[in-house]
Amino acid sequence: MAEWNRGADVRLWDNLLSVWQVLDVPEGWRAEIDDLRIVMTPPPHAHHNGIAAQVQRTLYSDLPEELGIYQRLGVHIAPLDKLYVPDLLVMPIDLIAAADPETSDLLDASEALLIVEITSKGNAREDRTKKYRAYARGGVPMYLLIDRFDTRGAMATLFTEPNEDGTYKHSEAVPFGKPLPLPAPFDVTLLTDDFPG
Template sequence: MTAAMVEQEQDSEGWPWDYLLRTWQGLDVPEGWRAEIDEGRICLVPPPYARHSGIAAKVQRRLYANLPDELGVYQTLGVHVAPLDKLYVPDLVVMPAELIDGADPEAADPMDASEALLIVEITSKGNAREDRTKKYRAYARAGVPMYLLIDRFDTRGAMSTLFTEPNEDGTYKRSEAVPFGKPLGLPAPFDTTLLTDGFPL
């Protein structure tokens, strides 16, 4: 079944979570595309542009600079936001490696977003609003300790913002935003500085 068929058949309230998850697990998504579950429907996200991928690679390299061996940085990893029955595939997720190693090799189950230490989203023109609002609220509700939003399309100019201290109401208590070109400190367990001067616009 394709994502388009799921969307055509759904009613205004969307499908139950179990049905959506089973469908998501069975999708044959074109290479480079990602399938996510949001607002009771399955949505296909197109492959990112080369510059988007270049930023992800630079961030991943910095994250690994001081990362403890028990943690890993993962791309194309589905995470379930249990309080909202949403499933996203962030650009990068930092999670304990033992959870990934212990996952059922026969099941395409998403990981629980609450287990992530950091989630990174890099905006594209078509999804910037979702990353700034829906995903920001979802990751806060899931209790993700750190959300790094790299927003090339911010109205203030290209910005990198680290949100910390999530609230159950779907907000973060603290944020630190820097324009591209300025360094952004990442606290423990990363203990590194994200150098944004190499981020392409």
């Protein structure tokens, strides 16, 4: 019976992926596959976009030429059959160039060097828990969570060294207003002073 269920899940995943690929998503919206269903997220608040622009500008200040920063690029978390569209991700540009537009092959989240999620009021819990665990299980080496709605106050947290159990071995959290160093290959300091709360 378990084999039949797994086969049913694989067929459902394939069907969801086919629908996701042709879905006409309204401008600014995001469609993801999570828990074997397609989830739609409305456009984020202007503050959310302002933070994304600041993070992107900081990362580009010393980014190695072979890396690119991408917004709204779908990545597959293979161990969990999830497809997330992070706010920002850093990935080798040769992987992007090699992506075949004629196939349904997805970029694997483990090939990203950094994934950035910026919480919105409606998705903060998912970014803190569900996506945190998924990115760790998927082997994403660095997950930067910028959480404007943390109960301790607005925080930026860098998680590193993912475990297969869905956790990260290390984290460094700073409140907005404090600098957060990002290690190699970035070797930059993220200044959070001007992040809108």
